[in-house]
Amino acid sequence: MIYDVIIIGGGVTGCCIARNLSKYDLKIALLEKEADIASGTTKANSGVVHAGFASPREYVKRDMCIKSNKLYTQAFEELNFSFQRIGSFVVALEDNQIKKLEEQRRQGTQDGVPGLEVILDKKKIKYMEPNLTDDVVGVLHAPTAGIVSPYGMTYALAENAAMNGVKFFRNQKVRRIKHQNYTFIIKTKDKEFKATNVINAAGVYGAKISKMVGLDYFNIMPRKGEYILFDRNAMHLNKILFPTPTKVSKGILVCPTVSGNTFVGPNAQNITDKKDISTTEAGLKEILEGGRHLVPNLPLRASIRNFAGLRAVPDTYDFIIDNTDVFGFINVVGILSPGLTSCYAIAERVTEFLELLGANMTVKEDYNPIRPKLDKFKDFSKIELDKKIKEDPAWGRIICRCETIPEKEILNAIHSPVGATTTDGIKFRCRPGMGRCQGGFCRPRLIEILSRELNIPYEDVVKTGEETNFLVAKTKEIVLRSLEGGSEE
Ligand SMILES: Cc1cc2nc3c(=O)[nH]c(=O)nc-3n(C[C@H](O)[C@H](O)[C@H](O)COP(=O)(O)OP(=O)(O)OC[C@H]3O[C@@H](n4cnc5c(N)ncnc54)[C@H](O)[C@@H]3O)c2cc1C
Known part of the structure; x- marks a missing residue:
């Protein structure tokens, strides 16, 4: 079988492109090297839908961000992911910073960002925003900025793409690409895929994939950003809070999540190892100090998790969205911040490229843009819940006590299109393990459920992918094996 389009990379960029293209009469596959989609940069970022005034005016990413922010309204209605337009503040702590805010307001307004206002x-x-420091002298308010669950939105995009016929192949790391007779032959460890068009959305590995077809015209460096996440009950923020920006970053922000937690971060650290998502004492100190300039009473004692994400920084510091010289090969790489915000506009640009390449862009008659809203225990009234439990007792078996997640939501996460196959896959889809105890109570239950539902032994259940098994064997078997070994000696 020859696909019309193969997308390499199942982050928000690849999944949004897949969903956009799933509307057309095309055979499409997406290849992801990890055991799950949304495992790269998409998993660990600030989750801010930026208003769009922050990037320099000459950059493609500014234009993409402003357009895509507007496209969130329709996407949210169709795909039912968590998204709230709560608005952001860029905070001035000194009088001389007000000039910068005025300039950002003027240019942003000219470029089509609605509602920008400097408040003094x-x-x-x-x-x-009562939590903001008393030292504030003014803010730039952007009412169209919002917060989103980056992985929640990515799962929604992938599910809707799958509903419309896109095939997802996980655990498929692309190792080689051959281009002959207008066909790309893509080799993974144990499979071969063929396609007329290939879209490279491989994040920090984008340059490596591009080089496989002889295109060596950019580099991508990882730049790490660390975070501290606070317990949901610790504080409630109304707004996304940015400091007045520096040249390399938007600065350390203090921000709520769609689940009601607060976080502080990220810093910006150039590194060389594309797998290094460790956090460091110095990094955490830096972000805490940075965040306290904006919110002095950050509740460190209520911190529940530290994590880090890697920006894919190209030498140009701008998105690379290219219909390249290799006919049918499209690079969508260097998608650093605000890439999460920009995904809808990026997907539209890629669709235009495919049209230019002669792909069949007839809209399918049965295309359905709606990804149904997921039933959640927390959204039910007492009466509705009683009814649900009578219909299916799995609604009444609470697996995660911190987040009140019943078994039924976990089963839905496993059996959805592009469903979870790892404990992290379940955690990021429906939150067991995201609460105060961070999985101490519910993880053994998740292992049991995954083993039963996927029909695999406990030892094969993994956290994220290869070599992340929780169990190596049953204790009894290990003892027996060692006894047998002993008797042979
Ligand atoms: C600290 C930080 C904060 C950020 N904050 C924001 C924000 O608030 N708002 C915003 O708009 N943007 C933000 N961003 C940027 C945003 O997160 C990214 O632009 C976006 O997630 C990029 O998605 P992607 O799909 O391009 O890359 P990724 O999510 O990295 O996806 C690439 C995928 O390709 C796969 N892959 C790689 N190599 C191969 C291969 N050989 N074969 C098969 N698959 C492969 C990877 O496993 C991965 O899943 C932030 C980024 C960081 C790091």
Whole structure:
């Protein structure tokens, strides 16, 4: 079988492109090297849908961000992911920073960012965000900025793409690509795929994939950003809070998540190892100090997790979205921040490229853009819940006590299109293990459920993928084996 399009990389970029293309009469496959989609940069970032005024005006990413922010409204209605337009503040702590805010407001407004306003009335600012430091002298308010679950949205995009016929292949690391007679032959460890068009959305590995077809015109360096996440009950923020930006980064922000937690981060550290997502004492100190300039009472004692993500930084510092010289090969790489925000506009650009390449862009008659809303225990009234439990007792078996997640939500996560096959896959889809105890109570139960539902032994259940098994064997078997070994000696 020859696919019309193969997408390499199952992050938000690849999945959004897959969903956009699934509307057309095309045979499409997506290859992801990890055991699950949304395992790269998409898994660990700030989850901010930026208003779009922050990048320099000459950059493609500014234009993409402004357009894509507007496209979130329709996507949210169709795909039912968690998204809230709560608005952001860029905070000035010194009078001389107000000039910068005024400039950002003027240019942003000219470029089509709605509702930008510089507020200098301290009482009003503190009313809008009481947690903000008393040292604030002014803010740039962007009401169209929002927060989103980056992986939640990516699962929704992938599920809807799969519903519309896109085939997802996980655990398929692309190792080689051959281009002959207008066909790409893509080799993974144990499979071969063929396609007329290939889209490279491989994140920090984008340059490696591009070089496989002889295109060596950019480099991508990882730049790490660390975070501290606080317990949901620790504090409640109304707004996304940015400091006045520096040249290399938007700075350390303090921000709520769609689940009601607060986080502080990220810093910006150039590194060489594309797998290094460790956190460091110095890094955490840096972000905590940075965050405290904006919110002095950050509740460190309520911190529940530290994590880090890697920006895919190209030498140009801008998105690379190219219909390349290799006919049918499209690079969508160097998708650093605001790539999460920009995904809808990026997907539209790629669709235009495919049209230019002669792909069949007839809209399918049975295309369905709706990904149904997921049933959640927490959204039911007492009466609805009683009814649900009578219909299916799995609604009443609570597996995660911190987040109140019943077995039924876990089963839905496993059996959805592009469903979870790892404990992290379940955690990121429906939150068991995201609460205060961080999985101490529910993880053994998740292992049991995955083993039963996927019909695999306990020892084959993994956290994220290869070599992340929880169990090596049953204790009894290990003892027996060692006894047998002993008797042979
Ligand atoms: C610290 C930080 C904060 C950020 N904050 C924001 C924000 O608030 N708002 C915003 O808009 N953007 C933000 N971003 C940027 C945003 O997260 C990224 O732009 C976006 O996640 C990029 O998605 P992607 O799909 O291009 O890359 P990825 O999510 O990395 O996906 C690439 C995928 O390709 C797969 N892959 C790689 N090599 C192969 C191979 N050989 N074969 C098969 N598959 C392969 C990987 O496993 C991965 O799943 C932030 C980024 C960071 C790091």
